[in-house]
Amino acid sequence: MSIVETAEVAVDTPQDRLRLAKDAARVTARLTSGEKADALHAIADALLAHGDEIIAANADDLARGERDGIGAGLLDRLRLDTPRVAALAEAVRQIAALPDPVGEIVRGHRMPNGVNLEQVRVPFGVVGAIYEARPNVTVDIAALALRSGNAVVLRGGSAALSSNTVLVGVMRDALEAQGIVPDAIQSVDAFGRDGAKALMHGRGFVDVLVPRGSASLIETVVTESTVPVIETGAGNVHIVLDDSAPEEWARDIVVNAKVQRPSVCNAAETVLVLRGAAERLVAPVASALQAQGVTIHGDETVRTLVEGVEPATEDDWATEYLTLDIAMRVVDSLDDALEHIRRYSTGHTESIVTTDVRNAERFLAEVDSAVVLANASTRFTDGSEFGFGAEVGISTQKLHARGPMGLPELTSTKWLGRGSGQVRV
Amino acid sequence: MSIVETAEVAVDTPQDRLRLAKDAARVTARLTSGEKADALHAIADALLAHGDEIIAANADDLARGERDGIGAGLLDRLRLDTPRVAALAEAVRQIAALPDPVGEIVRGHRMPNGVNLEQVRVPFGVVGAIYEARPNVTVDIAALALRSGNAVVLRGGSAALSSNTVLVGVMRDALEAQGIVPDAIQSVDAFGRDGAKALMHGRGFVDVLVPRGSASLIETVVTESTVPVIETGAGNVHIVLDDSAPEEWARDIVVNAKVQRPSVCNAAETVLVLRGAAERLVAPVASALQAQGVTIHGDETVRTLVEGVEPATEDDWATEYLTLDIAMRVVDSLDDALEHIRRYSTGHTESIVTTDVRNAERFLAEVDSAVVLANASTRFTDGSEFGFGAEVGISTQKLHARGPMGLPELTSTKWLGRGSGQVRV
Known part of the structure; x- marks a missing residue:
């Protein structure tokens, strides 16, 4: 007691x-x-x-x-x-x-003096x-x-x-x-x-x-x-489809990231498709989304490739929908995709779909977000998925905790020194 | 280029x-x-x-x-x-x-799904x-x-x-x-x-x-x-002299902590002497300090044990002198010493001098400061002494960095995930 x-x-x-x-x-x-x-x-x-x-x-x-x-x-x-x-x-x-x-x-x-x-x-x-x-x-x-x-x-x-x-x-x-x-x-x-x-x-x-x-x-x-x-x-979360993205991975990851639970912060909000993959990927990915009831807000190129796409405005790039809506844009290069992310991302989670190791590693290195993925759904940004058990929240700042916060993120540290009479010389 | x-x-x-x-x-x-x-x-x-x-x-x-x-x-x-x-x-x-x-x-x-x-x-x-x-x-x-x-x-x-x-x-x-x-x-x-x-x-x-x-x-x-x-x-730094403190350790550590470089934040500012050790330790520690030109601001008990001690006021307990001044107080118990530290410490560094492992470990566990020492000079709270090379500063808060800040404290982290098409189920 x-x-x-x-x-x-x-x-x-x-x-x-x-x-x-x-x-x-x-x-x-x-x-x-x-x-x-x-x-x-x-x-x-x-x-x-x-x-x-x-x-x-x-x-x-x-x-x-x-x-x-x-x-x-x-x-x-x-x-x-x-x-x-x-x-x-x-x-x-x-x-x-x-x-x-x-x-x-x-x-x-142990310090040189034995402390x-x-x-x-x-x-x-x-x-x-x-x-x-x-x-x-x-x-x-x-x-x-x-x-x-x-x-x-x-x-x-x-x-x-x-x-x-x-x-x-x-x-x-x-x-x-x-x-x-x-x-x-x-x-x-x-x-x-x-x-x-x-x-x-x-x-x-x-x-x-x-x-x-x-x-x-x-x-x-x-x-x-x-x-x-x-x-x-907040999570204005991006998925980039590289020229080399396999259609099945692209479709599965985008649909999972948008549809599985649209109201949460790790749900995808914008898909950026590299121009070299646009003809091949925009239509099947968009159709799969539409089949799940998703409204697509696309740029001009997307709208020429798919029926029933709303025109995207500047606002769409910046919006965390948290609904069955997604923005889709065709960009000329990985550079342009990275530039778009730098401009609109909230630093929560971004993912690239690619089989090109150079592009995967460049994306992982250069995207400045709490969680950066290659070939995996953005829905994995989660304390339970990361193996932390429960989660306090997902930090999008850089001090102390970044990404899903588990129990260790609710602790500080202190330094303990055990000596036997040492003084500083 | x-x-x-x-x-x-x-x-x-x-x-x-x-x-x-x-x-x-x-x-x-x-x-x-x-x-x-x-x-x-x-x-x-x-x-x-x-x-x-x-x-x-x-x-x-x-x-x-x-x-x-x-x-x-x-x-x-x-x-x-x-x-x-x-x-x-x-x-x-x-x-x-x-x-x-x-x-x-x-x-x-590796996550169970292979990411x-x-x-x-x-x-x-x-x-x-x-x-x-x-x-x-x-x-x-x-x-x-x-x-x-x-x-x-x-x-x-x-x-x-x-x-x-x-x-x-x-x-x-x-x-x-x-x-x-x-x-x-x-x-x-x-x-x-x-x-x-x-x-x-x-x-x-x-x-x-x-x-x-x-x-x-x-x-x-x-x-x-x-x-x-x-x-x-700031560092309002305390040293506690336990009943069991060896005279030599007590004197060497207090003098080093106060005198070696009085203008810095890890210099000692208050010495708390447990009543059981007062008769034995106050006079030799105070004399050693006075011999180095230190002005002692003491409570009534200290003043009865040593000549030439200024009367300490409430202000003295709260002051980070950064000069050749030190406050000295006799306390009834380790509990009282801990209570004094809770009240006046700025959470920088505190040290206890003791050979009683129970008191040493209790002090290390209960003092809520960036660096807590047993039987070592408070002057060790320093990036170079801790082996960090240079130092950005000494953090007295608990978020992200606590104590001497080295290069790792100027970094954040991010999570990288490399998958092969995984989606959340």
């Missing part, structure tokens, strides 16, 4: 929550891998045990959402039912089974998250943060306020029953915009802040924050 | 400079390790060849500094003479000899630096950035404007003579505060910004920037 620390201050500002989270982070940092796994299984059990309460709170959110006229897609992402609550609990158990990154010795050596120096992985401390309506993010991020030894402060979307309040309460009670300070999981939802502001300006209390959601949410967080932010950005 | 790309736009805003740097970064990212080393040796040669010109420009800065009444210490750090120019060139040659971090495969595996996945180290792209008067930083950061394949945009202190202008010009000419686009080394000094503002708000152009200098400079950059920043912070 020594790992319980009882908060004695009255909590009435979001800053108080940050302070309590910081204190709790000292406790979570010292939990063993087994203690953290036990706590996560306790959370999973509690989510199942309180399923009715969670679903009832969610019904309030859904009713309010319907009154406010939010769209059917958003309502669906907001909805929790018995199978979805079971899926939440199962996700927590999967996170409990992931290897604990804390304590890993990243590198080390033993090692760089070890440690929790960040307090992880902040600002996100939108989906209540599963509340549970996912709390579980990932706890697995990696962090305390977490959550700021969810107001549309999911009732659901998140119950979810956070259930998780906190489960922690407390395990003898772990419940302040390791905090929400600042009750403070509205002030909660978000406190997170963004919580220097000294928030070690890293992860925004997840729309481009405008991310832009606001990046611009306003004075704490370190990991940007999880 | 294919790596030369000539800029054709007229440069008249700091944003233009950022744009040219971004284009140049595409060139530097593709340079081989050998090409980068050759370019650095050419820069070193050019610095020596233009020594007179550099020293003449520096004389202008010194004359202006004297007129403006800047202190003797600052004037000394600003001064360049023949031996110092030779040292600048030598530092560049040492950086040329460091291993190139670019291209390192950090991790990787070969690897995470490789790549340059950030454009590194920005905002720093103060010392002209050697201009050359050091440019050389480190180039060695790691980055373009760099510099914003030096106005006190060193003439020196920096000549240094940047000499380095750019040397690059051009090597057939490398000179825009890989840029300065925005000519634009005054607008140059710094452009760097801090250069989203999409500046991949990482490193402030080096006073606490207020760093605070401004962290608060104002919308680009990712690596904070190189």
Whole structure:
């Protein structure tokens, strides 16, 4: 029971929550891998045990959402039912089974004077998250943060306020029953915009802040924050069909990348076809897309090669559709394809289809995106596919984390030196 | 000669400079390790060849500094003479000899479907630096950035404007003579505060910004920037003397940590003595410090044990003296020492002197600083001592880099996947 620390201050500002989270982070940092796994299984059990309460709170959110006229897609992402609550609990158990990154010795050596120096992985401390309506993010991020030894402060979307309040309460009670300070999981939802502001300006209390959601949410967080932010950005994802691209690979990869799940950030949005392959590839690839209900927005050349193609404008090159739409353009050369990508890519994922090793390697080397592929679907940019288990998000920035973020990306390092009286000469 | 790309736009805003740097970064990212080393040796040669010109420009800065009444210490750090120019060139040659971090495969595996996945180290792209008067930083950061394949945009202190202008010009000419686009080394000094503002708000152009200098400079950059920043912070550095601390280790480590170079961030600022060791250690440690001209600011207990100790106030615990002053406090327990450190440390470096492995390991585990030591001088927190060769700075934040930053800390990573037509199922 020594790992319980009882908060004695009255909590009435979001800053108080940050302070309590910081204190709790000292406790979570010292939990063993087994203690953290036990706590996560306790959370999973509690989510199942309180399923009715969670679903009832969610019904309030859904009713309010319907009154406010939010769209059917958003309502669906907001909805929790018995199978979805079971899926939440199962996700927590999967996170409990992931290897604990804390304590890993990243590198080390003995200094010439005999001091033993090692760089070890440690929790960040307090992880902040600002996100939108989906209540599963509340549970996912709390579980990932706890697995990696962090305390977490959550700021969810107001549309999911009732659901998140119950979810956070259930998780906190489960922690407390395990003898772990419940302040390791905090929400600042009750403070509205002030909660978000406190997170963004919580220097000294928030070690890293992860925004997840729309481009405008991310832009606001990046611009306003004075704490370190990991940007999880949009995906204006490109596939290049080289002169040497086999028709079957081209068709399968483009269709999979566009159609399998169009609403996610690793779905393809633009296909660039090298002129030497246009006659051979544009028609079969476009037909395969159209057969799956995809609307093609093409340049002049594409429109002369295929029926039923909408004319593409400058906007189409820059758009992350997230729908069954795709832009298609014929370019003169790989140089031109690379130039198009430099101009319009958001640095998430790009792929080339080619059997020419020179073009594959040039593409891999020169495209400046988090994930660069040759002859594989862009849909592979994903924590589970990469073997990370769960995923915090996909970073499109270059500092600290780039691409799918797993548990190690929720840690920092520190240097430890063990000597026997050494001084610097 | 294919790596030369000539800029054709007229440069008249700091944003233009950022744009040219971004284009140049595409060139530097593709340079081989050998090409980068050759370019650095050419820069070193050019610095020596233009020594007179550099020293003449520096004389202008010194004359202006004297007129403006800047202190003797600052004037000394600003001064360049023949031996110092030779040292600048030598530092560049040492950086040329460091291993190139670019291209390192950090991790990787074959996915179950056969896609070969690897995470490789790549340059950030454009590194920005905002720093103060010392002209050697201009050359050091440019050389480190180039060695790691980055373009760099510099914003030096106005006190060193003439020196920096000549240094940047000499380095750019040397690059051009090597057939490398000179825009890989840029300065925005000519634009005054607008140059710094452009760097801090250069989203999409500046991949990482490193402030080096006073606490207020760093605070401004962290608060104002919308680009990712690596904070190189102040060092309010603590040494704890445990009950079991051997007198010789305690004395040698405290004296070395305070006296060897008091003006740097890894110098000790406060000594915390556990009550059980106070009678035995305070007097000999304090006397040894006083013998080296150190003024001790002590609590009541220290003042009863040693003559000539100034009374310590709350301010003393929070102060990074950077002078021959040190605070000394007797605490009841290791808990109290840890609590003091939590309250006053800036998270740079702390050390404990002890032979009790339980206390050593507890200190190493619980102190949340970039470098935590047992039985070694805090002066070891240094890129050269850690074996990194040169150093960009010492990060006191937790994102991306923590502690001394070497060349790998000036890189990002990207994921490369090589497949043969795989799609997601």
